[in-house]
Amino acid sequence: MKYLDAFKVLAKHRRDEIVVTSAGNSGQAWWAATRDSEATFYLDASMSLATMWASGLALARPELRIWAFMGDGAFCMNPGMLMVERAMNLPNLTHILVSNRVYGATSNAALPRSDNDYAAIARAMGLERVFAFAELDALDRGFPGVTAGNISGHTFVVLEVEPFSAAEQKLEQPPFDGPELKYRFGRHIEARTNCDIFGYRV
């Protein structure tokens, strides 16, 4: 399925979830699909760390539901993160592995292997709630059931997508510098949860 089409489906099914994007193309794709400037943290500077970052947030704010994207290039740099995610087993965190089988942010350069079975890797790491979608219709039908209701533990979802085309590579990057993004996002979290991140409220 097309990368952008998959993200439009996710955006359609999003309720109030907080989103964390990854190094790779997920920031561009999510910005194109949503133009979300408050409830998404575009963690582009983060090779292999978006879901660890999101795990810290999910631990700190159990009342929020978090979706964290991870490109498969980033995933391959730190697959051991799944051991930590399994141990934390946060029911409010969904790790969405976007598998385009390339390093999407670097001109679709080849991964060391293109036939990794990410769902099998996750299960071998001990994760139980593992789901995979390769077709748009299946994603549209199945994704709401994956993330809705009372979830018993950490959720891992693999999306098999096509790499960005040359035209898609030119999609706008989320137009925020780091500190602006931090404050936009942090103020949103403060407002949603009545917590105090920055030591003062505006």
Add this chain to the structure above:
Amino acid sequence: MNASSDIAKRIVDELASCGVKLVASLPDNWLMNVIATVDRDPRFVHVAVNREESAIGLCSGAYLGAMGSAALMGASGFMTVIYAITKINYSYEIPLFLMLTLRGALGDHHKHHASNGLYLRPVLDAIDLPYQVIDEPGDIGQISRGYRHSRTFCRPFAVLFTRDLLRGADAHGGRA
């Protein structure tokens, strides 16, 4: 309680006094008492991570959820996290509190830490990451000051624990 355990308890109490809740760690032999003390203390959520960069990610995300945190690791582990710190913590100005070992310094028995003795502090200086050496029990209060400094300036700050502090001096000299 032996001297090393007492020091570990004092370090952990100081951390708790800062409001630290999440402690992400990878082991270093010098830190084992501190890690064990954190692990059994209900004031903390202790997460044993797979690699040091994961600790940077966890602690940085926890900050945006208003949870205090500390990343605990050895000097060698720190040398692997330059990318994560300079990208995440510097790009987004997210504070981070690090507790490291001053490996390769006076009193270290292990030859393979020669590189840390040579390069740990120069690397910290090279990325403009401020730090405080904690060598005496009376310095443990610097943990709170360093933690607050990181929050005030939205930057990383590190404390470097010496062997003499964590393990006591050996038979070749130093404090008992």
